[in-house]
Amino acid sequence: MLSKKTQYAFHALIHLAENVDKGPILISEIAKEKNISIKFLENILLELKNAGILGSKKGKGGGYYLMRAPKEIALARIIRLLDGPIALLPCVSLNYYERCENCKDEAVCGLHDVMSRVRDASLKILENKTLKDLVTKS
Template identity: 90%
Template sequence: MLSKKTQYAFHALIYLAENVDKGPILISEIAQEKSISIKFLENILLELKNSGILGSKKGKGGGYYLMKPPKEIALAKIIRLLDGPIALLPCVSLNYYERCENCRDEAVCGLNEVMGRVRDSALKILENKTLKDILTKS
Protein backbone atom coordinates (compact mmCIF):
# COMPACT_ATOMS: atom_id res chain seq x y z
CA MET A 1 0.00 0.00 0.00
CA LEU A 2 1.27 3.47 -0.84
CA SER A 3 1.92 5.67 2.17
CA LYS A 4 0.17 9.03 2.51
CA LYS A 5 3.56 10.61 1.90
CA THR A 6 3.89 8.94 -1.49
CA GLN A 7 0.27 9.67 -2.40
CA TYR A 8 0.81 13.36 -1.58
CA ALA A 9 4.05 13.33 -3.58
CA PHE A 10 2.17 12.07 -6.62
CA HIS A 11 -0.53 14.74 -6.15
CA ALA A 12 2.13 17.45 -5.94
CA LEU A 13 4.03 16.09 -8.95
CA ILE A 14 0.83 15.95 -10.99
CA TYR A 15 0.06 19.55 -10.07
CA LEU A 16 3.57 20.66 -11.06
CA ALA A 17 3.31 18.77 -14.36
CA GLU A 18 -0.11 20.24 -15.14
CA ASN A 19 1.24 23.73 -14.49
CA VAL A 20 4.70 23.37 -16.01
CA ASP A 21 4.08 26.38 -18.28
CA LYS A 22 3.70 28.64 -15.21
CA GLY A 23 7.32 28.09 -14.15
CA PRO A 24 8.25 27.46 -10.52
CA ILE A 25 5.23 26.96 -8.23
CA LEU A 26 5.09 28.08 -4.62
CA ILE A 27 4.71 25.36 -2.03
CA SER A 28 1.74 27.24 -0.54
CA GLU A 29 -0.10 27.05 -3.86
CA ILE A 30 0.45 23.30 -4.18
CA ALA A 31 -0.58 22.75 -0.56
CA GLN A 32 -3.75 24.77 -0.98
CA GLU A 33 -4.76 23.23 -4.32
CA LYS A 34 -4.10 19.66 -3.16
CA SER A 35 -5.22 20.09 0.49
CA ILE A 36 -1.88 19.02 1.94
CA SER A 37 -0.28 20.41 5.10
CA ILE A 38 2.48 22.85 4.11
CA LYS A 39 4.88 21.41 6.69
CA PHE A 40 4.34 17.84 5.46
CA LEU A 41 4.60 18.95 1.83
CA GLU A 42 7.86 20.82 2.51
CA ASN A 43 9.50 17.58 3.64
CA ILE A 44 8.19 15.65 0.64
CA LEU A 45 9.29 18.26 -1.90
CA LEU A 46 12.71 18.59 -0.28
CA GLU A 47 13.19 14.82 -0.57
CA LEU A 48 12.15 14.95 -4.24
CA LYS A 49 14.53 17.86 -4.79
CA ASN A 50 17.44 16.10 -3.11
CA SER A 51 16.90 13.10 -5.38
CA GLY A 52 16.98 15.23 -8.54
CA ILE A 53 13.30 14.92 -9.46
CA LEU A 54 12.51 18.53 -8.57
CA GLY A 55 14.43 21.76 -8.74
CA SER A 56 13.73 24.91 -6.80
CA LYS A 57 14.25 28.61 -7.23
CA LYS A 58 14.40 31.08 -4.36
CA GLY A 59 13.11 34.63 -4.28
CA LYS A 60 10.57 36.39 -6.45
CA GLY A 61 9.17 34.00 -9.04
CA GLY A 62 10.54 31.11 -7.02
CA GLY A 63 9.11 27.75 -6.14
CA TYR A 64 9.43 24.14 -7.23
CA TYR A 65 9.54 22.72 -10.74
CA LEU A 66 10.13 19.37 -12.46
CA MET A 67 13.72 18.67 -13.49
CA LYS A 68 12.62 16.29 -16.27
CA PRO A 69 9.57 15.98 -18.49
CA PRO A 70 6.74 13.90 -16.93
CA LYS A 71 7.34 11.12 -19.48
CA GLU A 72 10.82 10.55 -17.98
CA ILE A 73 9.77 10.21 -14.32
CA ALA A 74 9.06 6.54 -13.60
CA LEU A 75 6.47 5.75 -10.93
CA ALA A 76 8.75 3.06 -9.49
CA LYS A 77 11.44 5.65 -8.77
CA ILE A 78 9.07 7.82 -6.74
CA ILE A 79 7.69 4.87 -4.79
CA ARG A 80 11.16 3.52 -3.96
CA LEU A 81 12.39 6.95 -2.95
CA LEU A 82 9.56 7.62 -0.51
CA ASP A 83 8.31 4.18 0.55
CA GLY A 84 11.34 1.97 0.01
CA PRO A 85 10.93 -1.49 -1.49
CA ILE A 86 8.14 -2.34 -3.90
CA ALA A 87 8.35 -6.05 -3.02
CA LEU A 88 5.92 -7.32 -0.39
CA LEU A 89 8.58 -9.45 1.32
CA PRO A 90 12.17 -8.43 2.03
CA CYS A 91 13.50 -11.74 0.66
CA VAL A 92 12.25 -10.93 -2.86
CA SER A 93 13.29 -7.28 -2.95
CA LEU A 94 15.77 -6.38 -5.67
CA ASN A 95 17.07 -3.23 -4.00
CA TYR A 96 16.37 -3.87 -0.30
CA TYR A 97 16.96 -7.62 0.07
CA GLU A 98 16.93 -9.10 3.55
CA ARG A 99 16.58 -12.71 4.50
CA CYS A 100 13.24 -13.46 6.20
CA GLU A 101 13.70 -14.39 9.86
CA ASN A 102 11.38 -17.40 9.84
CA CYS A 103 12.44 -18.87 6.50
CA ARG A 104 14.58 -21.99 6.56
CA ASP A 105 15.34 -22.18 2.83
CA GLU A 106 14.31 -19.57 0.24
CA ALA A 107 14.96 -22.04 -2.58
CA VAL A 108 11.98 -24.18 -1.54
CA CYS A 109 9.77 -21.47 -0.02
CA GLY A 110 6.49 -21.26 -1.92
CA LEU A 111 5.71 -17.83 -0.49
CA ASN A 112 9.04 -16.53 -1.77
CA GLU A 113 8.28 -17.86 -5.24
CA VAL A 114 4.79 -16.32 -5.41
CA MET A 115 5.88 -12.97 -3.97
CA GLY A 116 8.75 -12.88 -6.46
CA ARG A 117 6.22 -13.16 -9.27
CA VAL A 118 4.06 -10.45 -7.69
CA ARG A 119 7.13 -8.20 -7.49
CA ASP A 120 8.01 -8.87 -11.12
CA SER A 121 4.48 -8.06 -12.28
CA ALA A 122 4.33 -4.86 -10.24
CA LEU A 123 7.75 -3.75 -11.46
CA LYS A 124 6.86 -4.44 -15.08
CA ILE A 125 4.07 -1.89 -14.72
CA LEU A 126 5.65 0.65 -12.34
CA GLU A 127 8.98 0.89 -14.16
CA ASN A 128 7.24 1.42 -17.51
CA LYS A 129 4.58 3.87 -16.33
CA THR A 130 5.51 7.48 -15.77
CA LEU A 131 4.12 10.67 -14.32
CA LYS A 132 2.75 11.41 -17.79
CA ASP A 133 0.64 8.24 -17.66
CA ILE A 134 -1.10 9.31 -14.46
CA LEU A 135 -1.56 12.88 -15.69
CA THR A 136 -4.10 11.76 -18.25
CA LYS A 137 -6.28 10.15 -15.56
CA SER A 138 -6.34 12.90 -12.94
Protein backbone atom coordinates in the same frame (compact mmCIF):
# COMPACT_ATOMS: atom_id res chain seq x y z
CA MET B 1 0.11 0.16 0.43
CA LEU B 2 1.34 3.63 -0.44
CA SER B 3 1.98 5.87 2.53
CA LYS B 4 0.20 9.24 2.81
CA LYS B 5 3.59 10.82 2.19
CA THR B 6 3.93 9.07 -1.18
CA GLN B 7 0.33 9.78 -2.12
CA TYR B 8 0.86 13.48 -1.36
CA ALA B 9 4.10 13.43 -3.34
CA PHE B 10 2.24 12.06 -6.36
CA HIS B 11 -0.48 14.72 -5.99
CA ALA B 12 2.15 17.46 -5.83
CA LEU B 13 4.07 16.01 -8.78
CA ILE B 14 0.87 15.79 -10.83
CA HIS B 15 0.17 19.46 -10.08
CA LEU B 16 3.70 20.42 -11.14
CA ALA B 17 3.40 18.33 -14.31
CA GLU B 18 0.03 19.87 -15.20
CA ASN B 19 1.55 23.33 -14.79
CA VAL B 20 5.00 22.65 -16.25
CA ASP B 21 4.66 25.54 -18.71
CA LYS B 22 4.05 28.06 -15.90
CA GLY B 23 7.55 27.74 -14.41
CA PRO B 24 8.22 27.31 -10.70
CA ILE B 25 5.15 26.78 -8.49
CA LEU B 26 4.90 28.00 -4.91
CA ILE B 27 4.47 25.43 -2.14
CA SER B 28 1.45 27.36 -0.91
CA GLU B 29 -0.29 26.98 -4.28
CA ILE B 30 0.31 23.21 -4.36
CA ALA B 31 -0.76 22.83 -0.73
CA LYS B 32 -3.97 24.76 -1.30
CA GLU B 33 -4.83 23.06 -4.60
CA LYS B 34 -4.17 19.54 -3.26
CA ASN B 35 -5.29 20.14 0.34
CA ILE B 36 -1.94 19.17 1.90
CA SER B 37 -0.37 20.68 5.01
CA ILE B 38 2.35 23.14 3.95
CA LYS B 39 4.77 21.85 6.59
CA PHE B 40 4.32 18.22 5.50
CA LEU B 41 4.55 19.23 1.83
CA GLU B 42 7.79 21.17 2.45
CA ASN B 43 9.45 18.00 3.74
CA ILE B 44 8.20 15.93 0.82
CA LEU B 45 9.30 18.44 -1.81
CA LEU B 46 12.70 18.83 -0.16
CA GLU B 47 13.19 15.06 -0.29
CA LEU B 48 12.23 15.04 -3.98
CA LYS B 49 14.60 17.94 -4.59
CA ASN B 50 17.48 16.18 -2.84
CA ALA B 51 16.85 13.15 -5.05
CA GLY B 52 17.12 15.30 -8.20
CA ILE B 53 13.46 14.98 -9.19
CA LEU B 54 12.61 18.59 -8.41
CA GLY B 55 14.48 21.84 -8.64
CA SER B 56 13.69 25.06 -6.81
CA LYS B 57 14.11 28.76 -7.33
CA LYS B 58 14.14 31.31 -4.55
CA GLY B 59 12.78 34.83 -4.62
CA LYS B 60 10.26 36.46 -6.92
CA GLY B 61 8.95 33.95 -9.43
CA GLY B 62 10.31 31.17 -7.26
CA GLY B 63 8.98 27.79 -6.29
CA TYR B 64 9.43 24.17 -7.29
CA TYR B 65 9.62 22.68 -10.76
CA LEU B 66 10.28 19.30 -12.36
CA MET B 67 13.90 18.62 -13.30
CA ARG B 68 12.82 16.21 -16.05
CA ALA B 69 9.87 15.82 -18.34
CA PRO B 70 6.93 13.96 -16.74
CA LYS B 71 7.42 11.08 -19.22
CA GLU B 72 10.91 10.52 -17.76
CA ILE B 73 9.87 10.13 -14.11
CA ALA B 74 9.03 6.48 -13.40
CA LEU B 75 6.48 5.78 -10.67
CA ALA B 76 8.72 3.06 -9.22
CA ARG B 77 11.45 5.62 -8.52
CA ILE B 78 9.13 7.84 -6.48
CA ILE B 79 7.74 4.90 -4.50
CA ARG B 80 11.19 3.53 -3.70
CA LEU B 81 12.45 6.97 -2.72
CA LEU B 82 9.64 7.69 -0.28
CA ASP B 83 8.36 4.27 0.82
CA GLY B 84 11.33 1.99 0.25
CA PRO B 85 10.90 -1.49 -1.22
CA ILE B 86 8.12 -2.29 -3.63
CA ALA B 87 8.34 -6.01 -2.81
CA LEU B 88 5.97 -7.29 -0.11
CA LEU B 89 8.68 -9.44 1.51
CA PRO B 90 12.30 -8.47 2.16
CA CYS B 91 13.55 -11.78 0.71
CA VAL B 92 12.20 -10.90 -2.74
CA SER B 93 13.25 -7.25 -2.81
CA LEU B 94 15.68 -6.32 -5.58
CA ASN B 95 17.05 -3.21 -3.87
CA TYR B 96 16.42 -3.91 -0.19
CA TYR B 97 17.00 -7.67 0.07
CA GLU B 98 17.09 -9.28 3.50
CA ARG B 99 16.86 -12.95 4.27
CA CYS B 100 13.63 -13.84 6.09
CA GLU B 101 14.31 -15.05 9.63
CA ASN B 102 11.73 -17.84 9.55
CA CYS B 103 12.59 -19.27 6.12
CA LYS B 104 14.93 -22.24 5.92
CA ASP B 105 15.41 -22.29 2.14
CA GLU B 106 14.17 -19.60 -0.27
CA ALA B 107 14.62 -21.99 -3.21
CA VAL B 108 11.75 -24.21 -2.00
CA CYS B 109 9.63 -21.60 -0.22
CA GLY B 110 6.23 -21.28 -1.89
CA LEU B 111 5.60 -17.85 -0.39
CA HIS B 112 8.92 -16.60 -1.77
CA ASP B 113 7.98 -17.89 -5.22
CA VAL B 114 4.54 -16.24 -5.25
CA MET B 115 5.81 -12.94 -3.83
CA SER B 116 8.59 -12.87 -6.45
CA ARG B 117 5.93 -13.06 -9.14
CA VAL B 118 3.87 -10.35 -7.44
CA ARG B 119 6.98 -8.15 -7.30
CA ASP B 120 7.74 -8.76 -10.97
CA ALA B 121 4.18 -7.96 -12.04
CA SER B 122 4.14 -4.77 -9.95
CA LEU B 123 7.52 -3.66 -11.27
CA LYS B 124 6.48 -4.31 -14.85
CA ILE B 125 3.79 -1.70 -14.37
CA LEU B 126 5.52 0.77 -12.03
CA GLU B 127 8.79 0.95 -13.96
CA ASN B 128 6.97 1.48 -17.26
CA LYS B 129 4.40 4.01 -16.06
CA THR B 130 5.46 7.58 -15.52
CA LEU B 131 4.20 10.82 -14.08
CA LYS B 132 2.86 11.61 -17.55
CA ASP B 133 0.51 8.62 -17.26
CA LEU B 134 -0.92 10.04 -14.03
CA VAL B 135 -1.46 13.46 -15.59
CA THR B 136 -3.23 11.94 -18.57
CA LYS B 137 -5.69 10.20 -16.25
CA SER B 138 -6.41 13.09 -13.89
